[in-house]
Amino acid sequence: MKISDLGEFKLIERIRASLPPPPASVVTGLGDDTAVMRPTPGAYLLATCDAQVEGRHFRRAWYTPYQIGRKAIAVNLSDIAAMGGAPRYALVSLGLPNDLDVEFVDELYRGLVDGATPFGAHIVGGNMSGASEIIVDVTLLGEADPARVIGRAGAREDDVVLVTGNLGAACVGNDLLALDRPAPVSPGAREFCLRAAQTPTPRVREGQIIAQSGLAHAMIDVSDGLAADMGHICDASRVSVRLFAEPLPIATETVEVAFAVGRDPLDPGLHGGEDYELIVVAPRAGAPRLIELVQSQTGTPLTLIGDIIPAQEARTFIRGNGRMIPLHARGWNHFK
């Protein structure tokens, strides 16, 4: 059945029936035009918004409807994670071609819910409209302890730069999807990089632990690529940075796939977007404790990859052979 056969109101009713019950803080959830929530007393309100557009962020041949939904919520969870916040409420605005199957929307929502629920986020509202391509536009609201919210602007000279997890896998995973024939890679490496691209895991718990530790000065998630997002911290904090190739956490699977698709693994490591890892800037003295905290409570590695230098020095990337090269952002431009 096509969504044009079912109609807007029946489709909304169908979605509403599929959602888990909202938490007690939701006074009026999906169904009214406006959702009503009871804020946590004393908390800051966080709000972020990010869209996944067919043909720009995904193709139907590459991602299942479930993966599209899950990723659409993950990219927003990642922004709340970078503030050290707790995700709470999502509004989902869909643009849908008329000839789309109802099952596609069912699966999309299953992905949205599966992506949101483990992190404490609930869908409380949204919108639907016809559109030429599939658009999944999510606004995510969160809450944060005012004393512990972390932005981009707090990096200081002599701080160190750390990053969670590993870099570049999603980028080469998308490279694999874009190939018109199978690449010569091991099933394990293929699976690892495809999973990074198709079902990224936002570092929500890690962000909260980092914020609550009081040990970090600045944080951002890697959505445009390490170099670009590190650049955002430098711009906002009026500092510069020196990153080292040697410790960059690039998984062996990513290295294998990068070589198979003809790329230097450092390239997706530095410039591959959609990693959804967290870049953390912290005083050098607290870094070992921070690494230990995140690793012990979440199992996620936190790796020291560079340091903050005065603003007047150039942003540099130091390769294994000691060669210094300029660190330029080469992020995603949506209007290229």
Place this chain on the structure above:
Amino acid sequence: MKISDLGEFKLIERIRASLPPPPASVVTGLGDDTAVMRPTPGAYLLATCDAQVEGRHFRRAWYTPYQIGRKAIAVNLSDIAAMGGAPRYALVSLGLPNDLDVEFVDELYRGLVDGATPFGAHIVGGNMSGASEIIVDVTLLGEADPARVIGRAGAREDDVVLVTGNLGAACVGNDLLALDRPAPVSPGAREFCLRAAQTPTPRVREGQIIAQSGLAHAMIDVSDGLAADMGHICDASRVSVRLFAEPLPIATETVEVAFAVGRDPLDPGLHGGEDYELIVVAPRAGAPRLIELVQSQTGTPLTLIGDIIPAQEARTFIRGNGRMIPLHARGWNHFK
């Protein structure tokens, strides 16, 4: 200059520079991935989201970029108004074709800001992506006094139904825009109906006064048409309704244009969407006071147009000649 020449980051910077300064409650506004706000202690959080999609909600030939922006925020303000809430923060997610002129986006944002500012709403975040058609997706956050928030579910038997302003003008205004040749209507009538379609005024102040009065049981804004939106109140409140043709506030200008485009004026009055008036359900005894309050404080008329009857009775519309006809929703289906 095209937006693809300017690029995403410069476009965002350009927009940021054009925005008015945020209120003191905004800790981190536009520029970070996540906005941070200080909620008003004790207030409920409201959230709504509505998109304007080119070819579905507007055409570039019919609406200026300024009008598109202003309307995109107005339709969301209207949803917050229907709760009796105070609009506070907007997130604007744009889908933009690559070949769009930068001036188009400038004007779109000027409309968004001009639409938001008079009602106390500030743009704190957003997103931009390429897309085949122009999409302006707004999420609006508001606040409300928990003791005074009004939903759809409170209508009771013997309550009366009132509506602000006038109905049907936007609908016939859009009819005029869709004609391929000028309709034989007076300039005043044309102007009145075009303005209703192109720059609707959300009834924010009226909604707040109605909520604060404590005299209303239910409220909704007219976005899908009087019959459809009245139906939403009946569904949520488990009641039925009887509306009267005689008092329906249809402006003489709307009547003139309706006849010129070959429609019975009651048709846009009952089924024309996009009026963005408020339907209010209130106890009969309090209605005169409510009408007086809204009229005296805002100048907006509030007209008694029907009453609430038991759920088992049919939803009816009573024409001037006493003929009763079934009141069916004939609202907008986005997937037709």
